[in-house]
Amino acid sequence: MQQREREDDLSTPTLGHFVSNHRLVSAITLEEVFMYDVILVPLDGSPRAEAILPYVEGIATAHTSKVLLLQVIEPIMPAAAPGSVMPYYYPELNDLIVKEANSYLAVKSAEFQQKGIASEAIAVQGQVVRTILEVAEKKQVDLIAMASHGRTGLARVFYGSVASGILHGADRPLLLVRSQVGS
8 A cells, every 4th residue: 555644643543653744644544454445256156155245245335345246157168978979069058157147146236236335247257266366366356255165074175165265375355254054
């Protein structure tokens, strides 16, 4: 953050005060530190993933943040039928999945907008963790907010953990909420 000088009294909470030319100067206020202008919310269309939405609504309302709703669609790989030499691929199926993701996100985005919260819907194809991190960087996101499905044991080994991948790869704040939906 860029430092700026301003006359202040000691009643404004800051991370640091210092005296310059006989006036009190604060470098960064606590409000500025915890300001989230853009919040990225990865969703997969499940009620478990949507468990984060009430938290995001509260933060976005308090900070007048913009909410970016993201759904990452993993590309469908060509497959070969048993006994077949030629792999088959249905681009129409891929297009249908992207269209459904866009429709789902448009509905969720409209729900935020009806509450006076700026929002944008993004559906992209790619590897989930990598794409979430790339979108966060490209869109200059201040916070990534998501629900963890709470998988443990073999389920986590076999399915992996998007939340874990984001936690280890993110260079910005991350809000994780363990989803209790369907537990």
